[in-house]
Amino acid sequence: MFRKFDENENISSTNQIKSSVQRQIRAAVIEQMPEIESYLQEIWPKKENAKIIKCHDHIEILTVGNQTLFFKQRDSPWYPTLRLLHKYPFILPRQQVDRGAIKFVLSGANIMCPGLTSPGAKLNNDIGNNSVVAVHAEGKQTALAIGLMKLSPEDILKVNKGIGIETIHYLNDGLWHLKVSR
Amino acid sequence: MSTEEGDIAPEKPKQDEDEIKPEEMKPVSYPVKVLYCPECTLPLEYCEFMPEATLQRCRVWRDNNQYLLEQEGFDLEALNLEDTPGDKKRQKRGGRGNVKSKQKKEPDIVRIARIPRGKRKFVTRVTGLATFDINLKKASKQFSQKFSCGSSVSGDDEIIIQGDVTDDLIDLISETWNQIDEDHIEDLGEVKR
Ligand SMILES: [Zn+2]
Numbered sequence A: 001m002f003r004k005f006d007e008n009e010n011i012s013s014t015n016q017i018k019s020s021v022q023r024q025i026r027a028a029v030i031e032q033m034p035e036i037e038s039y040l041q042e043i044w045p046k047k048e049n050a051k052i053i054k055c056h057d058h059i060e061i062l063t064v065g066n067q068t069l070f071f072k073q074r075d076s077p078w079y080p081t082l083r084l085l086h087k088y089p090f091i092l093p094r095q096q097v098d099r100g101a102i103k104f105v106l107s108g109a110n111i112m113c114p115g116l117t118s119p120g121a122k123l124n125n126d127i128g129n130n131s132v133v134a135v136h137a138e139g140k141q142t143a144l145a146i147g148l149m150k151l152s153p154e155d156i157l158k159v160n161k162g163i164g165i166e167t168i169h170y171l172n173d174g175l176w177h178l179k180v181s182r
Numbered sequence B: 001m002s003t004e005e006g007d008i009a010p011e012k013p014k015q016d017e018d019e020i021k022p023e024e025m026k027p028v029s030y031p032v033k034v035l036y037c038p039e040c041t042l043p044l045e046y047c048e049f050m051p052e053a054t055l056q057r058c059r060v061w062r063d064n065n066q067y068l069l070e071q072e073g074f075d076l077e078a079l080n081l082e083d084t085p086g087d088k089k090r091q092k093r094g095g096r097g098n099v100k101s102k103q104k105k106e107p108d109i110v111r112i113a114r115i116p117r118g119k120r121k122f123v124t125r126v127t128g129l130a131t132f133d134i135n136l137k138k139a140s141k142q143f144s145q146k147f148s149c150g151s152s153v154s155g156d157d158e159i160i161i162q163g164d165v166t167d168d169l170i171d172l173i174s175e176t177w178n179q180i181d182e183d184h185i186e187d188l189g190e191v192k193r
Helices: A019-032 A034-043 A082-087 A099-106 A153-159 B044-049 B052-064 B066-071 B136-147 B166-176
Strands: A011-016 A050-055 A059-064 A067-073 A094-097 A132-137 A145-149 A163-170 B110-117 B121-127 B151-155 B158-162 B185-190
Touching (some): A019 A034, A067 A082, A094 A099, A099 A132, A099 A163, A099 B044, B044 B052, B052 B136, B110 B166, B121 B166, B136 B151, B136 B158, B136 B166
Parallel strands (some): A094 A132, B110 B185
Antiparallel strands (some): A011 A050, A050 A059, A059 A067, A132 A145, A145 A163, B110 B121, B121 B158, B151 B158
């Protein structure tokens, strides 16, 4: 989604959001990531003004202060940014790829099933198809991507080829480098 | 790793017992403080996956900030930045796997440009060497020795050589590095800064 993202070219507008809309987004975020609820006030204080950066391809990025917090595309769920996920790693369920997959993920590739089923990987069987996941890597503490499950864990094991997780946002992509002014 | 006391951490996602590392057993409070590399911007543990040109800067930063890293409890050994790219443990796979650094870089073309400096002088700019995994510092030193002139690494993947040495440079590059032949070198001619 942000592989070729360039803040000078892909941003259409930045707008403050009305408090009624803020409330809706808060509720949507909590519904989607229940673990975030007790920290949301600290992450996104009520009196702080939130802004939405509208980008090409119907991408919207929610920022508070100079931080990017969440983003979505069309009617997707709100995804947390990696910077937020690193601070509160428990807000998303995790899948782990093997070490060999890291460089591919860092160049924006989707996550192929073999990278999730090899000995270095850890496939969490409780996460269903279409779930948003934190993509971790063998031997690393911090997540390297945020992804969307494209197959159920059973199918990933059974089929063991093709895309298992779609890479939505990864370390070093355009969103990672996006600088927001207050 | 902890910053503020008092918050009760929610339970971590379920994990197999044998997978929990000692670091993760430490009581965690949130927000977790992650140290990012000021050079490549990634968490320090991912520097090792950066392209050579960026990784060189990561290494320099680390060498200069060892004290800070030790203070933050980083195991410098584990950060795995040794100079040998041929890591035996690393899995080999086909396909595209080149991590692009943030700076836009056309892969696999070395571009040489002549840039006017003042009325009658030129400097020669070389970009793209790092896409061939060439150590820029060494290359720059080599240029200055060969051409007896000043040469410096001036950007992520840019070397500036004093004087117009375009023709000699094309020969030198293709002779020095086997992986680059003349088809990979583009002479942009005279370019404004
Ligand atoms: Zn680095």
